[in-house]
Amino acid sequence: MTGLPDASSWTLDRNVAYLNHGGFGAAPVSVLAAQQGWRDALERNPTGFLVRQLPDLLTGVRAKLAAFLGADPAGLVFTDNATAGMQTIIAQLKLGPGDEVVTTDHAYVPVLTQLRKVAEATGAKVKVAHVPVPAASRSAVADAIMSEVSGLTKFVVVDHVASCSGMVFPVDLIVAQCRPRGIGVVIDGAHAPGLVPVDLDGLGADFWVGNLHKWLCAPKVTAVLHAAAQWRDGLRPLVASHRFDDGYQAAFDWTGTHDPSPLLAATAALEFFEQAGWPAVWEHNNDLAERGAGLVARQIGTAVAGNAGDGLTAAMRLIQLPEPLGEFDAREIERRLEDEYKVVVPITYHGGWQWLRVSAQLYNTISDYERLAAALIKLGIAVAARLFPADAT
Numbered sequence: 544m545t546g547l548p549d550a551s552s553w554t555l556d557r558n559v560a561y562l563n564h565g566g567f568g569a570a571p572v573s574v575l576a577a578q579q580g581w582r583d584a585l586e587r588n589p590t591g592f593l594v595r596q597l598p599d600l601l602t603g604v605r606a607k608l609a610a611f612l613g614a615d616p617a618g619l620v621f622t623d624n625a626t627a628g629m630q631t632i633i634a635q636l637k638l639g640p641g642d643e644v645v646t647t648d649h650a651y652v653p654v655l656t657q658l659r660k661v662a663e664a665t666g667a668k669v670k671v672a673h674v675p676v677p678a679a680s681r682s683a684v685a686d687a688i689m690s691e692v693s694g695l696t697k698f699v700v701v702d703h704v705a706s707c708s709g710m711v712f713p714v715d716l717i718v719a720q721c722r723p724r725g726i727g728v729v730i731d732g733a734h735a736p737g738l739v740p741v742d743l744d745g746l747g748a749d750f751w752v753g754n755l756h757k758w759l760c761a762p763k764v765t766a767v768l769h770a771a772a773q774w775r776d777g778l779r780p781l782v783a784s785h786r787f788d789d790g791y792q793a794a795f796d797w798t799g800t801h802d803p804s805p806l807l808a809a810t811a812a813l814e815f816f817e818q819a820g821w822p823a824v825w826e827h828n829n830d831l832a833e834r835g836a837g838l839v840a841r842q843i844g845t846a847v848a849g850n851a852g853d854g855l856t857a858a859m860r861l862i863q864l865p866e867p868l869g870e871f872d873a874r875e876i877e878r879r880l881e882d883e884y885k886v887v888v889p890i891t892y893h894g895g896w897q898w899l900r901v902s903a904q905l906y907n908t909i910s911d912y913e914r915l916a917a918a919l920i921k922l923g924i925a926v927a928a929r930l931f932p933a934d935a936t
């Protein structure tokens with residue numbers, strides 16, 4: 544595809560096939576330059592910048608991000624990362640004894656930990672719906688979640704795009720089924736901004752959190768939290784500072800001294816992708832993920848979870864690993880792939896199986912996946928290779 548930015552727009556090590564964009568994102572050169580510009584401006588007069596200029600600057604960033612996310616700016620606040628955003632919400636769900644919260648077995652483990660801690664402290668119960676990989680359809684995923692819902696359910700907590708599986712959850716169907724029953728929906732959208740189209744007002748969830756430093760390629764650490772109008776008065780940051788009593792957005796805008804340069808440079812990330820055109824970026828990345836994952840799966844004799852166009856997949860795909868792994872441990876394989884073969888890719892665990900989770904971003908090419916496949920075969924991680932001694936050298 545022509546006309547889109549490529550690896551020359553990033554500072555990534557060109558000797559490495561970097562297939563873990565979903566992990567921590569990666570900021571383009573232009574975005575890092577914009578961040579440095581904001582840092583320089585701040586350090587010329589920290590007091591003037593932080594006290595007098597920053598409030599208006601944050602309002603400007605919020606307006607641009609709200610337009611991108613299809614949200615009323617009044618609902619949007621900033622938080623460091625998805626972990627902090629989810630904790631802020633979960634800590635304030637006002638659960639009581641006997642209340643139930645339904646989540647899934649795709650939930651990010653620290654989010655599950657946060658839910659269980661709050662449930663333990665309040666006498667509430669966490670129910671975990673099993674959502675198979677691959678799933679039959681969007682409605683089958685929604686049904687699996689709703690089958691755990693009861694008259695005691697106060698909230699459903701789901702991923703927008705799951706970490707362990709890359710599955711794009713049918714959040715619209717889930718909200719539509721929960722709302723008439725008076726059940727709140729909390730969405731962990733850590734991966735969503737820049738990976739899938741997001742329309743928060745159209746979605747109508749009660750709470751939603753999204754990282755900007757993953758697929759929007761903003762500098763680390765940047766995230767937003769969105770609360771529906773009825774929740775804003777009751778939601779505050781977990782860290783109280785000067786403006787804690789001045790309302791929802793004022794309380795979140797200042798939680799003590801932070802470096803605001805990553806957030807201010809998030810608009811440069813928006814410009815980077817808007818110039819390329821989001822539909823073209825999504826088409827490129829989804830197609831490359833599909834082709835790349837398919838290539839690896841074919842070469843190692845396994846399968847890819849899901850199909851392009853099923854509404855459950857985007858640019859982060861799961862490739863099944865052959866079973867059993869033998870003596871290989873997932874972390875050791877990741878380390879060897881990086882050290883010996885210059886391939887960075889995570890191995891995730893879901894549904895009793897281990898999977899390679901490959902991402903596709905504009906800087907990737909099909910040769911990155913070819914390198915992964917060749918490395919796996921060298922490491923003996925292929926169905927045919929299990930018949931012979933692995934050649935790990």
Ligand SMILES: Cc1ncc(COP(=O)(O)O)c(C=O)c1O
Pocket residue numbers: 565566624625626627650651654702704705706731733734754
């Ligand atoms: C679904 C999900 N939630 C939360 C997080 C945490 O993101 P962060 O480390 O930026 O807080 C991740 C990170 O990958 C994630 O995939």
